[in-house]
Amino acid sequence: MSDTQNLITRQTELSANIVALCRFLRQKGFIAGAREEVDALQALSVVPFETRHQMMLALKAVLPKSRIEVETFEGLYQEYWDNLKKAVDSKMTEKPEESSDDKSKDSDPRKKPPSLNHLKNWLQGKTAVEEEEVASYSDFEVLTRRNFSTFSEEEMHHVMRIIRLVAKTLMNRQTRRYEAARSRGQFDVRRTVRNNMRKGGEMFELAWRRRKIQRLKMVLLCDVSKSMDLYSRFLIQFIYGFQALSNQVDTFVFSTLLHRVTDKLRGRKIGPALERLAEDIPDWSGGTRIGASLVRFMDDFGNQKLDRRTIVIILSDGWDTGDIEVLADAMRRIRQKSARIIWLNPLAGSAEFEPKVRGMQAALPYIDVFAPCHNIESLQRLAGHLVTARKRKRIDLRENMIESR
Amino acid sequence: MKKNAELERIRKLLETEGYITDSSIVMSVFLSMQLKKPLLIEGPAGVGKTEIAKVMASALETDLIRLQCYEGLDANHAIYEWNYQRQLLYLKMAEQSDASIAQKSADLFSDEFLLKRPVLQAVTQSKSPVFLIDEVDRADEEFESFLLEILSDWQVTIPEIGTIEATHVPYVVVTSNRVRELSEALRRRCMYLWIDYPDFDKELAIVKSKVPDIDKKLADQICRFMQEVRQQRLEKVPGIAETLDWAFALASLHVDHLDKDIIEQTLGVVLKDWQDIRQTQLSLSELWDKVGVSSKIN
Numbered sequence: 001m002s003d004t005q006n007l008i009t010r011q012t013e014l015s016a017n018i019v020a021l022c023r024f025l026r027q028k029g030f031i032a033g034a035r036e037e038v039d040a041l042q043a044l045s046v047v048p049f050e051t052r053h054q055m056m057l058a059l060k061a062v063l064p065k066s067r068i069e070v071e072t073f074e075g076l077y078q079e080y081w082d083n084l085k086k087a088v089d090s091k092m093t094e095k096p097e098e099s100s101d102d103k104s105k106d107s108d109p110r111k112k113p114p115s116l117n118h119l120k121n122w123l124q125g126k127t128a129v130e131e132e133e134v135a136s137y138s139d140f141e142v143l144t145r146r147n148f149s150t151f152s153e154e155e156m157h158h159v160m161r162i163i164r165l166v167a168k169t170l171m172n173r174q175t176r177r178y179e180a181a182r183s184r185g186q187f188d189v190r191r192t193v194r195n196n197m198r199k200g201g202e203m204f205e206l207a208w209r210r211r212k213i214q215r216l217k218m219v220l221l222c223d224v225s226k227s228m229d230l231y232s233r234f235l236i237q238f239i240y241g242f243q244a245l246s247n248q249v250d251t252f253v254f255s256t257l258l259h260r261v262t263d264k265l266r267g268r269k270i271g272p273a274l275e276r277l278a279e280d281i282p283d284w285s286g287g288t289r290i291g292a293s294l295v296r297f298m299d300d301f302g303n304q305k306l307d308r309r310t311i312v313i314i315l316s317d318g319w320d321t322g323d324i325e326v327l328a329d330a331m332r333r334i335r336q337k338s339a340r341i342i343w344l345n346p347l348a349g350s351a352e353f354e355p356k357v358r359g360m361q362a363a364l365p366y367i368d369v370f371a372p373c374h375n376i377e378s379l380q381r382l383a384g385h386l387v388t389a390r391k392r393k394r395i396d397l398r399e400n401m402i403e404s405r
Numbered sequence: 406m407k408k409n410a411e412l413e414r415i416r417k418l419l420e421t422e423g424y425i426t427d428s429s430i431v432m433s434v435f436l437s438m439q440l441k442k443p444l445l446i447e448g449p450a451g452v453g454k455t456e457i458a459k460v461m462a463s464a465l466e467t468d469l470i471r472l473q474c475y476e477g478l479d480a481n482h483a484i485y486e487w488n489y490q491r492q493l494l495y496l497k498m499a500e501q502s503d504a505s506i507a508q509k510s511a512d513l514f515s516d517e518f519l520l521k522r523p524v525l526q527a528v529t530q531s532k533s534p535v536f537l538i539d540e541v542d543r544a545d546e547e548f549e550s551f552l553l554e555i556l557s558d559w560q561v562t563i564p565e566i567g568t569i570e571a572t573h574v575p576y577v578v579v580t581s582n583r584v585r586e587l588s589e590a591l592r593r594r595c596m597y598l599w600i601d602y603p604d605f606d607k608e609l610a611i612v613k614s615k616v617p618d619i620d621k622k623l624a625d626q627i628c629r630f631m632q633e634v635r636q637q638r639l640e641k642v643p644g645i646a647e648t649l650d651w652a653f654a655l656a657s658l659h660v661d662h663l664d665k666d667i668i669e670q671t672l673g674v675v676l677k678d679w680q681d682i683r684q685t686q687l688s689l690s691e692l693w694d695k696v697g698v699s700s701k702i703n
Contacts, residue, residue, distance in 0.1 A: 193489035
C-alpha cells in the first residue's frame with residue numbers, strides 16, 4: 001500500500017507517469033503508442049495494484065508486444081522508476097542538476113512537465129551516447145577504398161539477362177491458394193455453381209481456377225573481403241543486376257562489418273552507384289568474419305527481412321577467420337526463417353575444389369543450393385537447374401559432384 | 406480487495422482445471438478477460454499455449470471454438486460458406502413447386518444451406534465463447550489482415566442475409582509458434598504473453614498434478630533431467646508435453662527411479678529428432694552426472 005501511496009504523492013497523476021513510461025519505452029524501441037497508453041491505464045483501473053509488483057505485472061502484460069520486449073521490460077521498468085525518483089528528489093531539494101548538463105540546451109521545455117526534465121535530459125543524453133557508439137568503427141577494420149572500373153555495356157547486358165532469368169525462376173512460387181483463371185487450369189465447382197445460380201441452376205458459364213503464383217522476396221548477402229577480390233568485378237555486376245531487378249530484393253555486403261546497400265544501389269546508373277559504394281564502405285576488401293556478420297544480420301534484420309517467402313543468397317568463398325560455431329549457428333537461424341538458402345561460391349568453379357575450408361564445411365549442412373559462380377556459364381547452369389527444382393531440395397552444382405552422379 | 410479476489414479466483418480456476426500457472430500468466434488471462442482484448446500467446450512448442458484456451462473455456466463454463474490455421478486457409482474455411490451443391494439440388498426440386506420466387510429465394514438462403522465455419526460460429530453464440538485461433542503463424546499474411554478486421558469489428562457480412570453482429574464478443578486466444586514473425590498490427594491489437602519452458606519447480610508441480618500416482622523421486626529426477634536436456638543444443642527442444650508423455654510412460658512401466666539404461670531405452674519419448682537422440686546418447690553420462698549434482702544441491 002505504502003509504495004503506491006508514495007508514487008501518488010510524488011507524482012500526483014499516475015496517468016502522466018504511464019504516458020512518460022510509454023515514451024521512455026518507445027525510445028527503447030517498444031511499440032508503445034497511444035493505444036498502448038490507453039490499454040495500460042485501463043489495465044491499472046481493473047487491476048488491484050496493492051503491491052508494486054502487481055502493478056508491474058499488469059503493465060508487463062499490456063505493454064510488451066514481443067518476446068524480446070517481454071524479457072527486457074522489467075529492467076527498463078526499474079530503470080524508469082529509479083530515474084524518476086532521482087528527478088523528483090532533485091526537484092524537491094531545489095538543486096536543478098540539469099544546469100550543469102550542457103545537453104539540456106537543446107531540449108524543448110514546452111513539451112514536458114518540469115518534474116520530468118531530469119528524466120528527459122537523461123533520456124536524451126543516453127540516446128546521444130548510443131548514436132555515437134553506432135557511428136564509430138572498430139579498430140581492426142581495414143580502411144581501404146577501392147576504385148571500381150566501369151563495365152562494358154555488352155557484357156553487362158548479357159549478365160543482366162541471365163540474372164533476370166535466375167531471379168524470375170527463384171521468385172515465382174506456386175501457393176496453395178487459388179485464383180480465378182480464364183478457361184485454363186482446374187475446373188472450379190464452387191464458383192461455377194455460384195455464378196450460375198441466378199440462371200436457375202443451368203450450367204452456362206464455367207469457372208476455372210489455378211494455383212496462385214506468389215512473388216518471393218530475396219535477400220542478398222555478399223562477401224566483399226580481401227579473399228573475394230579476384231571476383232569483385234563479377235560480384236558487383238551480380239549484386240547490381242539483382243538489385244535493379246525488383247524492389248523485393250535487399251542487399252547487404254560484409255567483410256568484418258555488415259552494411260545494407262540496398263538504397264545505394266537503387267535507381268542509379270551502375271557507375272555512380274559503384275563510386276558511392278566504394279566511398280561508403282570502408283572495410284571493402286578487409287578481413288572476413290562471415291559468422292559474426294550473419295549473426296549481425298539476423299539480430300538487426302532477421303525478423304524484418306526474413307520470412308518463409310524469402311530466398312537468401314549468400315555469395316562467399318567461405319573463408320571465415322572468426323568462430324566456426326558462430327557461423328554454423330547463424331546458418332541454422334537463417335535456414336529456420338527463410339524459404340531457401342543458396343550459396344554461390346566462386347571457388348567452387350574449379351574441378352579440384354573441395355569445400356574443405358572450415359567455414360564452408362560448417363555452413364554446408366544448412367544450404368539448399370550450393371553452386372559455383374565464377375563466370376557467366378556457371379550462372380547459366382544455375383538458372384537451368386532452378387527451373388526444374390522448385391521445392392526445397394539439396395542441389396550441389398559443383399562440376400565434380402555432377403560427374404560423380 | 407474485491408479485485409484481488411477476482412485475480413485469485415482466476416488462479417484457482419486455472420489450478421482446479423489442472424493448469425499450473427505463474428503470476429504473469431494469471432495477470433495476462435485476467436486482463437484479457439477484463440479488458441476484452443485478444444490474448445496472443447507465443448512460446449516454443451509444447452509449453453501449454455493451447456491449453457490456456459481450453460482451461461479458460463472450462464473455467465468460464467463456455468464453449469471453445471477452435472480455428473486451426475494452415476497455409477492457404479481462406480475466408481471460405483474460416484467464416485462461412487454456402488452449401489452450393491445442396492442449394493442446387495433444392496432449386497431443381499423446387500422447379501415443380503408452386504411457391505413464389507420470393508419464397509424460394511428465402512428458402513435458398515436460409516440457415517439450412519449455410520455452413521458455419523469457426524468465425525461465424527464464434528459470433529453467433531448465446532454466451533461469450535472462447536475463440537481459439539491456433540498456430541496463426543502457419544496461415545499466410547493475407548489471412549492475418551483478414552483476422553485483424555474480424556478482431557476489431559466482430560461482425561460478419563453475408564450478402565444474401567445481411568450483417569451479423571456478435572451478440573456476445575468472444576474471449577480470443579491466439580497462439581503462435583513463431584514459425585514466422587507476426588505483423589505489428591496484430592501484435593498491437595492483442596495482449597502479449599510469452600510462455601517459456603517451465604523452471605524446475607513449475608515443471609515438477611505440473612508433473613505431479615497431471616500424473617498423480619507417479620513416484621516422488623522419479624518425478625523429481627525426470628524434471629531435473631529435462632531441465633538439463635533443454636540446455637543442450639537441440640533441433641527440437643522437448644516441451645512439457647514430452648515431459649508428461651515420459652512421466653506417463655515411466656509410471657506405467659512401474660519404474661520408481663531413473664538410471665542411464667532406462668533413459669537410453671525411452672529417449673524416443675522425449676526427443677523426436679534423430680540427431681538429437683544421437684547427440685544426447687553420446688553426452689548421456691555427462692548429463693546424468695549433472696542431474697546427480699543438482700539433486701544433491703537441493
